[in-house]
Amino acid sequence: MVMLVRVAAVVVTAFFASAPAFASEGLWQPDHLPLAAVNKAYGFAPDADWISRTQRSSVRLTGGCSGAFVSPDGLVLTTPRCIEACVQKVSTAATNYAANGYYARTGKDELICPGLGMDRLDAIEDISVRIRQALAGKAAGDLRAVKKDVEKECASKGAPGTRCEVVGFHGGATHSLYRYHHFDDVRLVFSPEGSVATFGGDPNNFEFPRYAFDVALLRAYDNGKPVASADFFPLSTQDAKAGELTIAISNPAGGSRAKTLAQLQTDKDRDIAHALMRFGELRGVLTRYIAESEEHRRIAQADLFAIERLYKSFRGKFEALQDADMLARKRADEQSLQDFVAGDPARKARYGAAWDEIERAQATYREIELPFQFKEGRGGFFSKYLGFAKALVRGAAEHDAIKRGEPVPELQSETQQLFSTAPVYPDYEKVKFTFTLAQVRDGLGLYYPFVQKAIGNESPKALANRLVEGTRLGDIAVRKALQQGGTAAIESSDDTFIKLARLIEPDAKEARKQMDDYEAWVGRNGRLIEQARFEKYGDAAYPNPTATQRFSFGTVAGWHDGTRQVAPFADVADLFARANAEAPFMLPPSWVAAKGALDPKQHLNFVTSNDVIGSDKGAALIDRDRQLVGIVYSGNVASLGGDFWFDERSNRTVSVPSGAVLEVLRKVYKADRVVGELETARRH
Template sequence: MKRLFLIATLVGAAPALADEGMWTYNNFPSAKVKEKYGFEPSQEWLDKARLSSARLAGGCSASFVSANGLVMTNHHCARGCIEQLSGAKKDYIANGFYAKTEAEETQCPAMEINQLEQITDVTETLNKATAGLSGKPYSDTLKAKMSELEQACSAGDAKVRCDVVTLYQGGKYNLYKYRRFQDVRLVMAPEHAIAFFGGDPDNFEFPRWDLDVTFLRVYQDGKPAKTENFFKWSEKSAKEGDLTFVSGHPGRTSRGLTIAELEYQRDVAMPKMLFMMSEVRGMVTEFQKRGPEQKRISNNLLFGVENGLKATKGRLEALQDKKFFGQKVAAEQELRKKVDANPEMKKKYGAAWDEIAKAQGQLVNVRKDLAFVEQGNGLSSSLYSIAKTLVRASEELPKENGQRLREFNQANVPALTAGLLSPAPIYPELEIMRLSFGLTKMREELGSNHPFVKKVLGKESPEKLAARLVKGSKLCVLKDVKGSKVCDVAVRKGLLDGGKAAIAASKDPMIQLALALDADGRAVRKNYEENIDAVIKKNAELVAKAKFEAYGTNQYPDATFSLRLSYGSVKGYLEDGKKVEPVTQMAGTFEHATGEEPFALPPSWLKSEKLLDGATAMNLVTSNDIIGGNSGSPMINKDAEIVGLVFDGNIQSLGGEYGFDESVNRTVAVHSDAIIESLKKIYGATRVLEELRPGSTKIPSVPTKPAG
């Protein structure tokens, strides 16, 4: 792969240089931006950008782009909703969707959008509560105090979400207060063929020619929400050398992990993950050959697996690069020498690395039970996941908030309820296939004599058990509504409202299985949280404090799916000795097309080729530091105006999990000009255009009829 590189800086070894860093909004290095680019974001600028940014709670970024609740994100971030609203007779994934009127905007079955309203540093409060504690007391106290802070913050308001965010591996804690939107409706989405043009072969590559965009709208009290803060559209095209900012929610980086933790990822976790995902890809690919409907209902699963497979492979190759890993080792050794040279620091922090290493050793021993007994890798079924959540909810929700499992705390209840009662379709044939595969892998990994395997399978084969469970469950009764399949969730609602008594009385085979296995999962989880996770968290906190003492606090924390701001510029790079230009043009889209998947353009594009200005910028790359989770992030200029929409990174950026190299790491975005050109001349999306650019130039007299 074209991706092995030298890392310019390593988090924890020194303050970040160049364009490195996914910075929190309450610790953004505005002075550094001014030093390099001549522009210093003010507090007012930062507040406006923060409030104009949005998060899809399911794992992507977004932005508000009008005063009437219009939200922009990636097509691949919204494809779950698009697929759930589709049916065999109206496939919005294949044909696209456009609501010509407000009445046609259709609610996503299970989507939540968050807007970060406030950040509060609660480090001192949590440190005081956990002072002198370790193991189970530390874990229990930390969890209870976090839940207490979150509950006090939301004050019972379902429209407010509050999360305590762990930063610097526990060196700091911030309380993030969000405005929560749970009525989210689909407004416009192009066809999958152009949103993911080039498919898996072009994924994480550049040059690119994708229109990976979707527009949603948040509603409140049945009406479009009024959003005072939103990003306006830039009238000027972003060009090479222009300063760019990306405001989004990077999911996870591991730049601050210890060597022992990285070795576990390199030698144990990721190789197993790659094997598993490769097998899942083969399984889904074979399933798709059964027919067009099987292909339609499994496309989203295949997309996720292929994306994860390529990303994981890139991360593994980064850790397997001896020169790169040697830099990580040297950085840790340098810090440990500083700690050992100072008697006071050595007393406080000296043992932390060894304690984490011991915990990683224990994790190797329990990882299979953790994965298959508690995390449900063998019971890979949407129906079983719902059943398990219902069973646990009946136990957890009656408890005091601080005593619950973290995912059931009061701050999460609105999202939990929305997910459980979502009418999103669950297809039996796909469920049986997934569950059969998962049960087979469970037996293979744990062994046929493992007590849990015997308890789950009994005398049945994985295939027979999967079929019996899925066919016998009433947790989703599919029915047709206006040409689309939806779940009747009446049984789920009764179980959620009825609590323990309803769960105990249920004859649903999925509920019965989840109830029978609950104690097994809880025991494995308890051991992990108290004897492994608590040790890692406590000692990671000590490592972070050692870094602060040694190098100061002018560092950015690892990504945690919380809002971050990065800065960079439109910039090409060298690959194999050749310069990769930073901007592609729309004409290149047609030149790249072959007529065969995944390089086949949709009919709407082929019909509109002569209407388009081929010189219009299509995609661009910048030196912004991003990672997975940044998909859907707005790319803005110094005037806080939209100049692009982030949808990917280049192949070299996959090593960004562990470090950053400005010379090759690149963010890939849809150029703002391409979005306007396609909305105007291909889709005739007048309503969206008028919101993005009030008074936009008129639509061509004979626009292509929009799909949907």
């Protein structure tokens, strides 16, 4: 395995140069860990073997979540939020595993999760020099082709299941080749009842103390047999104590820590403000729908949870951007980097205009953001039927490009949903589509040309009913026939949603191009700023998240929320004291029956100061001995500002401790087979 481990001689945080010499902030690449600083801060000096085994013990799930091997037989610990789609797909009206939970009492009972895969990171190689040499004398646009060639060569040399990914860091100043082993046979072993996995629901989401048992188990298979996972994290039988070092292994994506102040202002005024309005109203619509019947609850509960989380997340981000102290630190950091650039003529010529260019681009964004959201983005038409139709229409339109061998990544992504076996519920689609049609009409205005074209003079409810009643796209066989029929089948189709997708596609395409042009321009200048930062700080600065594996270092620690000191632990006894007979604080019968058997002093949740953007779901939390001490599933309210910056005073990651995993599996779910496997793994 190739993995170069560099030691940063001087450590500063990537986005706040005025921060202490070392803090919990930092999302560090496995091959660029701040080893000297970690040793100084925690008395911990992991060697290359520790790092590589830790790297291979963690996995990245399809969709961006994380997980951890916890046995030599491919058993993976993650959270129910990461497998919601799997649980929904294997459930039926008669077997609602999302509500009632699932446990495979034998290996034969482990259920295949359709569409769910996982990647184990086997090796990292710094190929920065190779990329620079390959691009010498070529246009900047050739980078994609160069990366594709490197990835293809890497995969061809690997064993079956090898996947390779070239990843750029620091705005393209460096590049690494990530080699993964992909497992596409992933099976459900355990998922708890929804009421305890999301105990406290939206009122308690991102709050602490919290008492959710947000734990799920999967198993990776290869050639029909459980994977032999040589590297894994044995579960610690002792919960981590206050002040103890914890290391989180996650795969964070996105984040806005590299954004300028001008971009953050636009985020607050436009994206976040508009999202709060849309998701707030949609939450009310879904809440009413769910209250109508248990069947409606089964159908829409996952969507409601997702919307509630999004709403609270955007609200937390909005509140974070009111923090004057953190904004002042951001401003000082930005000014420091600009002064560094201005101090050298060559740097000024290369990087100096980037901040002004991004600020000027914000005026364009403010003009195109709302139309884009309604024509193409997350604010637009909320319907599975239209999702199918758009994928089919775009697939037909781009058929010739595929025949010419041209890459069409957008098409490849969108067509994945076409053959999903998940059921579609017409009545529910009518409710969702009525809401979003009204949103489009009200957001853009009754006489806006796109509104007149897509909706006309019909009421949203009448149009939604007519479209849903006139489609057959809920039938997977119909979708397959339309795709196989190509352009001719699409153009001759009288399906109502196909006709709508064809009608609005030119507007959506124009909106995409406008947004792509904006993002390309801002992206180029943003990469220049990241390169300038790398030139100033080098490896002492961690790069922006790239959906690749990162390590973060923290401790078990509470915080002061402005009115009280919050302790780092929430116990089983506190759970039963908080529970009542009403959702979302109602416990399932299995927990009520097991109350007397459970240790009331067992910690059920705890918080640490690890820096995990978005509290990367399913991230492994380990100790210095590579024992798993927790599985990350959430964060506190302050952590929602982690997209923009890390505030060690109050940003906390919430996890379920290993002791609770073993205690609950054994005493509540009588999961003796899995508990035995976990205990045997400790002796492996």
